[in-house]
Amino acid sequence: MNDLLAVWLVARKDLLQEARSKAVTVATLFFSAVTLVVIAFAIGADTRLLREAAMGALWVALAFASVISAAQSYQADLEDGAFDALLTLPVPRSAVYLGKLLANWGFMFALGLVMLPVTLVLYGAEAGPHWPWLVPTIGLGTLGFALIAVLYAGLTANLRARESLLPVLMFPVVVPILLAAVRASGSLVGLADVELATGWLLLLGGFDLVYVVLCTAMYGYVVEE
Amino acid sequence: MTTNTNVRWDRPVWMKAWAALIVALFAVGAYLGLVWSPPDVNQGNLIRIMYAHVSVAWIGFVAVGLTAFFAALYLWRGKRRDDVLAVASAEMALLFSSLTIIGGMTYSRPTLNTFWTWDAKLTLTALMVALLVGYFIVRALVDDPVRRGRVSAVVAIVVAGSLPFNYLAAEWFRTLHPSRAIALDGSGVTMAPDMLSALLFNTVVAGLVYAWFMVDRVRLGRIEAQLEDARVAQEAVPSGKRGVVRV
Amino acid sequence: MEVEGYAASPTPRTGTDAPPAIELAGVQRRYGRHLVLRGIDLEVAPGRVVALHGVNGAGKTTLLRLLATRLRPSAGVARVFGHDLIRDGHLARTRLATVAVFGGAYGTLTARENLHLATALRGAPTDAIDPALARVGLARVGDHLVRTFSSGMRKRLALARLLLSRADLWLLDEPHAALDTDGQALVDALVAEARAAGTTVLMATHETTRSFDLADAVLLVDDGRLERVRRDDP
Amino acid sequence: MNDRYARRGMTGRRTLYSLLGVGVLSVAGFMIFQALSTSLVYFILPNEYAQDPGQYGERRIRLGGLVAPQSVVFDDRELQLTFLVTDGIREYPVRHTGAPPELFRENAGVVVEGRFVEGEVFHSDNLLIKHSEVYEAPEDGHIDIDALRESLQ
Numbered sequence: 027m028n029d030l031l032a033v034w035l036v037a038r039k040d041l042l043q044e045a046r047s048k049a050v051t052v053a054t055l056f057f058s059a060v061t062l063v064v065i066a067f068a069i070g071a072d073t074r075l076l077r078e079a080a081m082g083a084l085w086v087a088l089a090f091a092s093v094i095s096a097a098q099s100y101q102a103d104l105e106d107g108a109f110d111a112l113l114t115l116p117v118p119r120s121a122v123y124l125g126k127l128l129a130n131w132g133f134m135f136a137l138g139l140v141m142l143p144v145t146l147v148l149y150g151a152e153a154g155p156h157w158p159w160l161v162p163t164i165g166l167g168t169l170g171f172a173l174i175a176v177l178y179a180g181l182t183a184n185l186r187a188r189e190s191l192l193p194v195l196m197f198p199v200v201v202p203i204l205l206a207a208v209r210a211s212g213s214l215v216g217l218a219d220v221e222l223a224t225g226w227l228l229l230l231g232g233f234d235l236v237y238v239v240l241c242t243a244m245y246g247y248v249v250e251e
Numbered sequence: 252m253t254t255n256t257n258v259r260w261d262r263p264v265w266m267k268a269w270a271a272l273i274v275a276l277f278a279v280g281a282y283l284g285l286v287w288s289p290p291d292v293n294q295g296n297l298i299r300i301m302y303a304h305v306s307v308a309w310i311g312f313v314a315v316g317l318t319a320f321f322a323a324l325y326l327w328r329g330k331r332r333d334d335v336l337a338v339a340s341a342e343m344a345l346l347f348s349s350l351t352i353i354g355g356m357t358y359s360r361p362t363l364n365t366f367w368t369w370d371a372k373l374t375l376t377a378l379m380v381a382l383l384v385g386y387f388i389v390r391a392l393v394d395d396p397v398r399r400g401r402v403s404a405v406v407a408i409v410v411a412g413s414l415p416f417n418y419l420a421a422e423w424f425r426t427l428h429p430s431r432a433i434a435l436d437g438s439g440v441t442m443a444p445d446m447l448s449a450l451l452f453n454t455v456v457a458g459l460v461y462a463w464f465m466v467d468r469v470r471l472g473r474i475e476a477q478l479e480d481a482r483v484a485q486e487a488v489p490s491g492k493r494g495v496v497r498v
Numbered sequence: 499m500e501v502e503g504y505a506a507s508p509t510p511r512t513g514t515d516a517p518p519a520i521e522l523a524g525v526q527r528r529y530g531r532h533l534v535l536r537g538i539d540l541e542v543a544p545g546r547v548v549a550l551h552g553v554n555g556a557g558k559t560t561l562l563r564l565l566a567t568r569l570r571p572s573a574g575v576a577r578v579f580g581h582d583l584i585r586d587g588h589l590a591r592t593r594l595a596t597v598a599v600f601g602g603a604y605g606t607l608t609a610r611e612n613l614h615l616a617t618a619l620r621g622a623p624t625d626a627i628d629p630a631l632a633r634v635g636l637a638r639v640g641d642h643l644v645r646t647f648s649s650g651m652r653k654r655l656a657l658a659r660l661l662l663s664r665a666d667l668w669l670l671d672e673p674h675a676a677l678d679t680d681g682q683a684l685v686d687a688l689v690a691e692a693r694a695a696g697t698t699v700l701m702a703t704h705e706t707t708r709s710f711d712l713a714d715a716v717l718l719v720d721d722g723r724l725e726r727v728r729r730d731d732p
Numbered sequence: 733m734n735d736r737y738a739r740r741g742m743t744g745r746r747t748l749y750s751l752l753g754v755g756v757l758s759v760a761g762f763m764i765f766q767a768l769s770t771s772l773v774y775f776i777l778p779n780e781y782a783q784d785p786g787q788y789g790e791r792r793i794r795l796g797g798l799v800a801p802q803s804v805v806f807d808d809r810e811l812q813l814t815f816l817v818t819d820g821i822r823e824y825p826v827r828h829t830g831a832p833p834e835l836f837r838e839n840a841g842v843v844v845e846g847r848f849v850e851g852e853v854f855h856s857d858n859l860l861i862k863h864s865e866v867y868e869a870p871e872d873g874h875i876d877i878d879a880l881r882e883s884l885q
Binding site: 394395397482483486487488494495496497498 | 724
Binding site: 028031032035036039042043046047102103105106107108110111112113114115116117118250251 | 563566567568569570588589591592594595596598599600601602603604605606607611615616618619620621643652656659
């Protein structure tokens with residue numbers, strides 16, 4: 027399948043660039059850590075409150091990080107008209123989208139897995155016996171963020187005021203992801219009954235599947251001028 | 252070259268008649284809601300806010316759905332008319348959902364003792380306003396009309412697709428599952444036949460208002476398009492005038 | 499290969515049923531409220547080399563980007579080898595290759611990686627990368643990051659990408675710009691080879707004398723319109 | 733020449749991907765349907781709490797039941813509402829911060845959100861009235877648990 031190869035080539039290009047420049051890695055790691063600390067300060071010293079807010083803080087940090095990650099990946103593309111040249115190749119736009127999505131998601135997934143223990147330590151929360159389920163939760167949640175971020179970052183890339191526009195457009199759409207991910211991981215670390223996580227995880231999965239189809243199909247309209 | 256002489260600036264008579272009909276029906280709807288229908292067992296006369304509030308909210312959601320429908324139609328066949336319809340519907344959705352929020356706040360003050368409650372449906376409506384504002388920001392930032400239509404159509408479809416998820420999440424997050432509680436849309440209220448018919452009547456009136464504005468917007472859009480075409484025609488070089496350059 | 503007389507006469511082609519390499523009818527393109535292309539009617543037969551002249555802002559780059567399917571026409575019909583650029587953009591892209599003004603390569607990838615990406619995405623064989631690098635004089639710096647390249651080197655890299663593309667329509671935006679004397683001669687040689695191989699070339703350029711030597715026809719883009727310049731004009 | 737084949741290939745791929753998209757959307761629809769039918773009703777009745785208080789500890793939970801008659805006290809200066817919530821078997825005192833909603837009255841179905849302090853008093857910060865037209869608390873005080881649970885959902 028040539029199209030799958032194209033997806034992989036675009037994803038590899040984005041990851042290779044990131045491995046060279048480390049711009050996103052540094053920015054998002056630092057940013058998420060700062061967000062976690064600031065939210066912890068804002069909550070105060072109440073240990074119970076901190077424990078209950080842990081997953082909320084983690085997901086807020088990840089939501090902002092996904093904005094940075096997606097915007098930066100287009101920043102690298104736009105220099106010297108490289109993305110423009112890429113789009114004159116006989117590559118389906120959907121493959122370009124899926125490639126960029128794969129790179130962004132892979133990165134965000136890894137970031138989530140790194141930030142999870144950091145959050146648990148900072149907020150004094152315990153992972154509990156169901157912690158392995160946190161991995162798919164982070165996977166589905168970061169995929170939801172990446173889906174919308176990569177589409178909208180491509181849309182805002184050549185608009186005025188793109189830095190502030192992207193979060194304004196993206197966040198209302200990913201509210202269900204944020205709520206579902208916070209609640210699912212909350213019940214997995216023992217803040218609520220663990221069975222409740224199932225419904226939220228199904229909601230996350232449903233969102234991801236719907237938007238994989240929608241965004242892939244519509245990406246061509248976003249990058250064509 | 253097109254001239255402006257064939258542009259009809261004024262509203263046709265049937266639209267004026269339609270507007271008059273709406274005013275009359277609105278008066279009837281107000282009578283039905285305020286006087287004719289009985290007070291609620293639990294909420295007393297507060298129930299009367301519901302007739303305006305719920306009918307507006309319903310039409311607001313229908314308007315968002317239709318925005319996405321026209322947007323998809325525009326992406327599919329690229330007729331400027333579909334873009335005009337999508338914007339018109341989005342404008343009405345923004346208006347109706349803002350009214351829903353105001354209505355919801357009026358309703359929740361006496362019933363729930365607070366102006367703002369994180370009730371699922373009210374939260375959803377607030378999100379919908381935020382999503383629609385995003386749609387209009389994007390439209391304002393793109394200059395080229397075709398690109399503006401296409402890009403904002405993508406936004407409209409993403410927005411409409413997120414509403415069911417937003418609804419589900421807001422519902423689960425705040426209230427208890429299928430809530431037959433005093434939901435702010437009155438869905439939990441025992442709906443006596445008289446109440447239901449008053450509500451349906453008011454919904455039809457709100458729907459007629461929506462449809463009237465849509466038709467009027469298309470009329471304006473057509474005038475805009477004619478003027479625009481005339482302007483472009485002045486700049487453009489008519490095809491074939493110089494002959495095809497063959498190499 | 500001499501097509502001189504044909505290029506000068508407006509009579510329709512005969513004796514072939516192959517669609518024209520480029521076919522534009524009433525093509526307009528606007529940016530915001532302003533028309534940049536005001537109605538272009540052009541037909542280029544396969545195998546021709548055409549030079550586009552015109553002052554800055556006349557619409558040359560817009561025309562080339564439109565043909566490369568990066569800009570949609572606001573009105574009119576545009577085809578490349580019979581493929582409608584709006585409906586069948588993907589098929590048109592399989593036949594064309596571009597050289598953009600700024601080279602269009604990724605700075606954080608090496609020259610070789612850039613060429614591999616472009617060639618593999620096109621589905622063309624990647625084993626010709628080394629000869630291509632050698633041909634454009636970048637063999638020594640093939641594994642350097644493009645970020646460290648001068649603008650002339652980036653142009654050479656874009657030429658290597660063009661060579662690897664195996665496309666039969668070249669869309670070149672100021673191919674000579676930023677290049678040294680050697681590099682400019684290289685462009686001339688590549689275009690001459692392309693013409694010998696039957697490749698269609700459309701290039702925007704300010705190099706008047708070169709284009710009259712290289713091209714079968716010279717066209718002038720003037721304020722969004724197209725005019726023919728006869729070969730014996732200067 | 734081979735353009736015609738290319739075009740046919742394109743159409744084939746487009747059909748394949750459309751089918752794939754429809755398939756994925758159906759799976760998504762199924763998942764959402766599953767999510768909807770997953771019971772997310774997660775309030776517990778006083779008697780359920782009484783079975784095993786240790787399991788809930790000081791965790792945030794939702795407690796459902798009826799407002800016991802003659803138990804409502806409202807301090808309108810401190811905005812403290814206290815009442816007993818009952819399922820007919822056990823009852824627990826609830827301290828709610830905030831004014832009682834319009835529809836709050838004796839025998840009303842309520843769900844309160846908060847936590848038990850020292851296993852005795854339920855401290856609530858969110859009070860929801862689960863008005864039900866189906867359920868009426870019987871006069872003799874004997875309550876059908878299933879019917880109560882049903883009416884609160």
